[in-house]
Every structure is written in C-alpha cells, then in structure tokens.
Amino acid sequence: MHGCRRRLVRPGTAAYIRTQRRERQGPSMLQRLLNVLNGREAPGIGAAANDLELAVAALLVEAARMDDVFGADERSAIESLLARRFELSEDDVTALVDEAQRKVESSAQYFPYTSRVTRELECEQRAEIIEMLWRVAFADGVLDPHEDMLIRQIAGLIHVPDRERGLARQRALAAGRQDD
Numbered sequence: 001m002h003g004c005r006r007r008l009v010r011p012g013t014a015a016y017i018r019t020q021r022r023e024r025q026g027p028s029m030l031q032r033l034l035n036v037l038n039g040r041e042a043p044g045i046g047a048a049a050n051d052l053e054l055a056v057a058a059l060l061v062e063a064a065r066m067d068d069v070f071g072a073d074e075r076s077a078i079e080s081l082l083a084r085r086f087e088l089s090e091d092d093v094t095a096l097v098d099e100a101q102r103k104v105e106s107s108a109q110y111f112p113y114t115s116r117v118t119r120e121l122e123c124e125q126r127a128e129i130i131e132m133l134w135r136v137a138f139a140d141g142v143l144d145p146h147e148d149m150l151i152r153q154i155a156g157l158i159h160v161p162d163r164e165r166g167l168a169r170q171r172a173l174a175a176g177r178q179d180d
Contacts, residue, residue, distance in 0.1 A: 053086050055116035056129055057100035059154060063136045065104065067144035077139035081132045114157040127164040130155050134172030 060081065064074035075097065083093045117129055133154060137147040155165040 052116055052120050053082065053088070053096055054100055054103065055113040056085070056132070057082055057096050058103050058113045059110070059117070059129070060132060060136050061097065061100045061104045062110070063133045063147055063150055063154075064139070066137075066146040066150050067140070067142070069140070070101075071140055073141075074136055074139045077136050081135060085128075085132065110154065110157060114154060118158045121158075123160065123164070126158045126160050127168050129158065130160050130165050131168035131172050134169045135175060138172055138176045 057078070060078045061070070064070045064078060078097055079090075079093045082088060082096060083090070086093075088096065117126060121129070130151065133151045137143055137151060151169075152165070155162075160168075
C-alpha cells in the first residue's frame with residue numbers, strides 16, 4: 001500500500017520544483033496517446049480542435065470534394081449554410097471555410113470532426129448537419145455516388161438513424177427546388 005500514497009514534498013526542494021513543473025505541463029505525450037487509443041479523448045486537430053464550427057465546415061468541405069471538384073456552387077452553398085447555422089459574418093465564414101479546406105486537405109480522418117459533432121449536438125441538430133451535407137452534395141446539380149456514400153458514412157458516425165437521414169435528404173431536395 002505504500003506505493004498508493006502520495007509522497008509529501010516540501011516547498012523549495014528540487015523534488016517540489018520537478019513536481020510543480022510536471023503538473024503545469026499536463027499529461028505526457030505517452031499518456032495522451034494512451035488516452036486517445038483507449039477512447040478517453042479524441043485526437044487533436046490543431047489549434048481549433050474544440051471548434052464545432054470548424055468540425056461542421058470540414059465535413060461540408062469533404063462532401064464538396066468527394067466528386068473531385070470543389071466548385072463555386074458548392075463553396076457558395078457551404079458559406080451560406082455556415083453563415084446561417086452559426087450566425088457568422090461574411091469574413092468569418094470565408095476564413096472558416098478556408099481553414100476547413102486546409103484541415104481536410106492535410107488529413108484523411110473524419111473522426112475528430114464527427115466526434116465533436118456527436119459530443120456537442122443533440123440528435124435533431126445532428127440530423128440538421130446531415131441535411132446541410134445533402135444540400136452541399138446537391139449544390140452542383142449532380143449527386144455523385146461518392147457524395148452519397150460519404151453522407152451515409154457520416155450519418156452513421158454521428159448516430160443519425162437511416163430514417164432521419166432520408167428525411168434530411170428529402171428536405172434538402174425540396175429546398176433545392178425552391179431555390180431554382
């Protein structure tokens with residue numbers, strides 16, 4: 001039982017200074033890696049790892065890129081959706097989409113983004129994110145099979161039931177017809 005007790009360290013000693021330094025630094029790299037592997041925390045995605053807006057923007061950009069063409073129609077749809085959803089200014093939404101595009105181009109993982117969405121949003125709100133993805137996929141007038149597959153995959157990762165995914169698709173199609 002002696003190993004379970006915390007050793008008392010007197011202030012001003014070298015041991016005290018080392019202990020204080022370790023506590024300020026937080027968990028070691030090995031401890032953070034173990035936390036990620038054990039599922040206790042999500043892997044970081046950079047300085048804006050805690051940004052729900054960036055996570056949603058990255059998923060939307062990924063959907064737009066699935067057909068190998070990230071066109072002006074898709075970018076415009078993404079900017080409009082993000083501005084409305086998060087009440088962002090034009091400059092803020094442009095910067096957000098640019099940052100999301102950089103993140104998506106430098107990583108092949110969805111987990112940091114889908115994990116963030118799942119943790120922060122209720123099921124109805126996650127279904128709204130799926131509807132946003134459908135709107136981006138339909139923005140260029142053509143639904144690519146890769147876009148369809150990605151949205152199905154993301155819906156599963158953020159725990160949106162198939163029925164809700166289908167309803168989100170119908171709402172996105174109806175909204176697209178109204179915009180025409």
